[in-house]
Amino acid sequence: MNQEIPYKIYLEESEMPKQWYNVRADMKNKPAPLLNPATLKPMTPEELGQVFCAELVKQELDNDTAYIDIPEEIRSFYKMYRPSPLVRAYCLEEKLQTPAKIYYKFEGNNTSGSHKLNSAIAQAYYAKKQGLKGVTTETGAGQWGTALSMACAYLGLDCQVYMVKCSYEQKPFRREVMRTYGAAVTPSPSDTTQIGRKILEEFPGTSGSLGCAISEAVERATSLEGYRYVLGSVLNQVLLHQTVIGLETKTALDKYGIVPDMIIGCAGGGSNLGGLISPFMGEKLRGERDYQIIAVEPASCPSFTRGRFAYDFCDTGKVTPLQKMYTLGNGFIPSASHAGGLRYHGMSGILSQLYHDGLMEARSVGQTEVFAAAQEFARVEGILPAPESAHAIKVALDEAKKCKETGEEKTIVFGLTGTGYFDMVAYQRFNDGQMEDYIPTDAELEAGFATMPEIEA
Numbered sequence: 001m002n003q004e005i006p007y008k009i010y011l012e013e014s015e016m017p018k019q020w021y022n023v024r025a026d027m028k029n030k031p032a033p034l035l036n037p038a039t040l041k042p043m044t045p046e047e048l049g050q051v052f053c054a055e056l057v058k059q060e061l062d063n064d065t066a067y068i069d070i071p072e073e074i075r076s077f078y079k080m081y082r083p084s085p086l087v088r089a090y091c092l093e094e095k096l097q098t099p100a101k102i103y104y105k106f107e108g109n110n111t112s113g114s115h116k117l118n119s120a121i122a123q124a125y126y127a128k129k130q131g132l133k134g135v136t137t138e139t140g141a142g143q144w145g146t147a148l149s150m151a152c153a154y155l156g157l158d159c160q161v162y163m164v165k166c167s168y169e170q171k172p173f174r175r176e177v178m179r180t181y182g183a184a185v186t187p188s189p190s191d192t193t194q195i196g197r198k199i200l201e202e203f204p205g206t207s208g209s210l211g212c213a214i215s216e217a218v219e220r221a222t223s224l225e226g227y228r229y230v231l232g233s234v235l236n237q238v239l240l241h242q243t244v245i246g247l248e249t250k251t252a253l254d255k256y257g258i259v260p261d262m263i264i265g266c267a268g269g270g271s272n273l274g275g276l277i278s279p280f281m282g283e284k285l286r287g288e289r290d291y292q293i294i295a296v297e298p299a300s301c302p303s304f305t306r307g308r309f310a311y312d313f314c315d316t317g318k319v320t321p322l323q324k325m326y327t328l329g330n331g332f333i334p335s336a337s338h339a340g341g342l343r344y345h346g347m348s349g350i351l352s353q354l355y356h357d358g359l360m361e362a363r364s365v366g367q368t369e370v371f372a373a374a375q376e377f378a379r380v381e382g383i384l385p386a387p388e389s390a391h392a393i394k395v396a397l398d399e400a401k402k403c404k405e406t407g408e409e410k411t412i413v414f415g416l417t418g419t420g421y422f423d424m425v426a427y428q429r430f431n432d433g434q435m436e437d438y439i440p441t442d443a444e445l446e447a448g449f450a451t452m453p454e455i456e457a
Ligand SMILES: *Cc1c(COP(=O)(O)O)cnc(C)c1O
Pocket: 113, 114, 115, 116, 143, 144, 232, 233, 234, 266, 267, 268, 269, 270, 271, 272, 273, 341, 342, 386, 388, 389, 417, 418, 419
């Protein structure tokens, strides 16, 4: 097809997905079941239903239904900020003088500044439909808490967010966005839960961690009548909701007959990457087409590239079920990286299985080179990327530069998950030449692995 490709490929409302795509249906090797840590038996729907909404439990456990209807109410909410543009990075290509064709799917065009809203609205919707009063969650960097606050405000649900204490203090603007949407934001650890009080007693000056905030949010949800706990990444249900990203991308590419050679995305818990690649991975799994798929993670928290594929807890407080995944160990504490959304010890069970089966690759990159790529991108494409998203940019730039050397006209698609306007302290560090890279030693990784439960897989 020789049609001129526009800078931004938008879809009509009528072309937006009406169903999410569940890639597990096409996987020969399904992700391993979540286990109850007490019995080591697969978690039952009843057990999961004490913590999560009933409909979300169904989605979590569904390995067989390929397409799941997106309820009308969620589709109309999506229309408020979707479809998101698929941008042809003509300006970047020109700057790089590369024969590669570069596209990015931009998810930063909503108030949460990230793709997180795609799942937040779905999770809040099912909570509301179940007649619940509210939901609890944790937030680290703040994007997830912001997205959930907005979704809850829209539906009239109470929203209680445990925000890692150091972020609560260092990111007052994120906190105020959440409060503007009506969420109650508590710095974690706090005295509002037993586990929080226990941690405060043991470590009086602690600045908190994501693992600890998860434990508090779960305790809070299970001790309040009419509340459930929600999570912004890692789980199968979250990855399912995020497939709107990939489905829109595929429809937009198909409109112009474009077939990507490689698809690149950053991976924290794996939800945006999983959502972006799902429809493409489906084709790959069914033997219809082949794509090179690359997950990019920080060298400071290298779950895929240096982790182990084993059962582990999803949180540091060991209150969650066990999931088989690439993990650095629930007790692994990554160094203070500026890409807060990628500082997670584990990984989506779906992506872990796909990676284990050789269906995708992973690369780890240092944060200084990531910020250099962010700057290079911002100066020609205008968008100031989130540090998390800039991991994908870094590898997309590397690949485009390789094409310049080899003369290959590869088509590269990457996920630009969000904007970085709340991350200006990190940019300041970089601009001042004060950013440092930290790569954990083998001994530090061993210490993390030692915190994992010993389970025969
Ligand atoms: C949370 C977040 C990520 C990482 O989460 P995934 O579940 O791996 O997608 C990436 N980018 C942004 C902007 C985020 O907010």
